[in-house]
Amino acid sequence: MTTLTEPIATTATDGLAQTAALLGTGDAINGRERAITSDLTAVAHDLARGRYQSPLRYPGAKSALAPVIARVITSAKQSREVPEVNLLVEPFAGGASASLRMIGDGTVDRILLADADPLVTAFWQVAAEDTERLVDRMHDEWSRFVRHGGPSAVERWDYWRNWIPPIELAPRDRRLAAAMQCLFLNRTTFSGILHGKAGPLGGRAQESKYPIGCRWNPDALTERIRYVGHLYDVGRLVDVWRKDWRSTLDDVPERYPQLLPSRVIAYLDPPYIDKSSLLYRTSFDPRGGYGGQVEDGPEKDTDSLHLGLAHYLRAKAQFRWLLSYDNHPSLTESPWLYARDRMNPSESDRVNLGVRRWQISKRLVGTRYSAAGKVGKRAADELLITTLPPSTVPIDEQLRVLP
Numbered sequence: 001m002t003t004l005t006e007p008i009a010t011t012a013t014d015g016l017a018q019t020a021a022l023l024g025t026g027d028a029i030n031g032r033e034r035a036i037t038s039d040l041t042a043v044a045h046d047l048a049r050g051r052y053q054s055p056l057r058y059p060g061a062k063s064a065l066a067p068v069i070a071r072v073i074t075s076a077k078q079s080r081e082v083p084e085v086n087l088l089v090e091p092f093a094g095g096a097s098a099s100l101r102m103i104g105d106g107t108v109d110r111i112l113l114a115d116a117d118p119l120v121t122a123f124w125q126v127a128a129e130d131t132e133r134l135v136d137r138m139h140d141e142w143s144r145f146v147r148h149g150g151p152s153a154v155e156r157w158d159y160w161r162n163w164i165p166p167i168e169l170a171p172r173d174r175r176l177a178a179a180m181q182c183l184f185l186n187r188t189t190f191s192g193i194l195h196g197k198a199g200p201l202g203g204r205a206q207e208s209k210y211p212i213g214c215r216w217n218p219d220a221l222t223e224r225i226r227y228v229g230h231l232y233d234v235g236r237l238v239d240v241w242r243k244d245w246r247s248t249l250d251d252v253p254e255r256y257p258q259l260l261p262s263r264v265i266a267y268l269d270p271p272y273i274d275k276s277s278l279l280y281r282t283s284f285d286p287r288g289g290y291g292g293q294v295e296d297g298p299e300k301d302t303d304s305l306h307l308g309l310a311h312y313l314r315a316k317a318q319f320r321w322l323l324s325y326d327n328h329p330s331l332t333e334s335p336w337l338y339a340r341d342r343m344n345p346s347e348s349d350r351v352n353l354g355v356r357r358w359q360i361s362k363r364l365v366g367t368r369y370s371a372a373g374k375v376g377k378r379a380a381d382e383l384l385i386t387t388l389p390p391s392t393v394p395i396d397e398q399l400r401v402l403p
């Protein structure tokens with residue numbers, strides 16, 4: 001687990017909780033969860049089949065894994081049990097690359113994004129619903145502060161790093177500014193990391209050949225932000241929730257009772273076991289799910305949250321799920337994680353919630369990712385675990401069974 005080199009004055013928990021409180025009713029777009037429309041309008045946007053669709057760069061982003069996940073879901077759709085996917089829920093949305101891909105290529109009918117980080121959700125909510133103001137704001141930041149780089153760009157980076165939503169701004173403007181903070185820091189910080197440890201691209205002296213603006217292409221960002229707005233307009237992006245993963249999974253059946261549980265799938269991409277507290281502002285922490293970087297034993301606490309997720313998915317999940325993880329041996333060895341091959345809900349959850357005893361399939365996927373602290377990309381196996389119908393989960397060179 002990570003050792004911090006800098007003292008933390010306040011825990012990330014305090015900062016995120018404060019941001020969330022100042023952003024007010026951000027639990028859903030427009031403050032209230034949106035209903036699903038039954039008439040689905042086609043996705044009509046050039047990016048629908050593009051390779052890069054997300055406006056956010058994300059450590060561990062799933063753009064490489066997304067086609068594999070799409071393949072697994074498409075294969076499941078050949079079965080009697082999952083003939084179509086009316087909703088894909090992504091409770092750890094981050095850069096949402098898998099959801100964006102699968103809504104663009106028609107693998108799923110609708111997507112619902114959720115994340116516990118208030119900056120991340122402010123970004124997606126504003127991109128969906130206040131699209132053109134965010135595009136304008138992004139161009140303004142680019143031309144005034146980023147484009148020419150140098151000390152004034154680093155000064156602006158410091159401004160956003162220390163910014164907290166001012167109470168005197170109107171709620172809509174506060175949300176827009178929080179979305180801009182997320183986008184600014186994501187595009188100008190090493191590895192797109194939002195929390196307090198990583199520095200600006202190009203270093204504080206800006207002597208690198210990769211300066212602060214090198215990951216900020218205003219035209220490409222305009223197109224990607226507008227793609228999100230389009231998906232929301234045509235009802236394909238149903239909503240963006242600011243919630244802990246557990247509330248998201250609990251609330252979907254309650255909020256959308258008209259959807260058949262067999263036609264809803266959750267794709268979960270939790271923070272990695274090895275690096276989670278280093279990479280994300282919001283890592284698994286039992287004291288509220290935020291921060292993780294505390295002096296009294298993040299390792300144990302982080303572990304207990306991974307165990308909590310595993311317990312929920314094994315015993316409580318009301319719809320099928322697909323989970324991706326770094327290939328950490330404990331995941332498939334521990335009976336408290338994913339060693340078992342079948343869900344084991346209690347009798348009362350089976351009767352009252354309709355939780356099923358689905359079989360659990362596991363596959364290894366070769367992929368490449370860049371992680372904080374590493375230069376360049378390295379090959380790594382990703383673990384895919386799923387309750388999709390086992391006979392439909394492919395086995396081949398791309399999706400290998402565990403040794």
Ligand SMILES: C[S@@+](CC[C@H](N)C(=O)[O-])C[C@H]1O[C@@H](n2cnc3c(N)ncnc32)[C@H](O)[C@@H]1O
Pocket residue numbers: 058059060061062063091092093094095096097098114115116117120243244245246269270271272280281282283284285289
């Ligand atoms: C691995 S990233 C997701 C990356 C994403 N799949 C992509 O392709 O960009 C994990 C995300 O989980 C979020 N997160 C961490 N703890 C959470 C929690 N308890 N509930 C919901 N989201 C959480 C983090 O804010 C982060 O955005």
